[in-house]
Amino acid sequence: MLPRKVPEPNDLPAFKSKGLTFREQTFSVHPADMGTVKLSIRAPRGWQLTRSPRTPGEVKFLDSLKERGLRVEAVPPVLTPVDQMTKLIEQLKASQAYENDFQILSQTDGQVQGEDGEQRTVATLIYTFIPIKTVRYVVVRWVATGSDDMATVEMSITGLPQDAAGLAAVTAQASETVQQQD
DSSP: OOOOOOOOOOOOOOHHHTTTTTTEEEEEOOOOTTOOEEEEEEEEOOOOOOTTTTOOOEEEEOOOOOOEEEEEEEETTTSSSHHHHHHHHHHHHHSSSSSGGEEEEEEEEEEEEEESEEEEEEEEEEEOSSSSSOOEEEEEEEEESSSSOOOOOOEEEEEGGHHHHHHHHHHHHHHHHOEEEE
């Protein structure tokens, strides 16, 4: 077994919510077994939408430094947000090497109010790990945007540990505004 990595410090200033503005983005994704899904979400102004042919079911919004990001993925509505979270925790525990120092900081579930006034069931996993040299801070949230409690969207908001407060603001805005378009 390799020893745990010793993280190198990242001296970037913290990403903060003060002065943060958002703009609505509408896009289509092509998840396997679901056809085309049109989504809209409010993402931080200035973050660029990117796509990868390897992951057609998702898009990412990245800051100019590519240190912070918001990934949005349509998921089939077959598991609740809590069940999705449990599944990912099992996968991460099985796949993350000891040396990456994977640590779960928080796992919660509850409801948030969507911008339409409706309550949405959510589950949130927050963890850190060292994929290469610096510690990464990751928030994964599942949102039930439909009329039942099945998760329809998975999003991850990533950055550095010092970005936690700013990433929480992105998570809140994204959770309240993400919706499937007809």
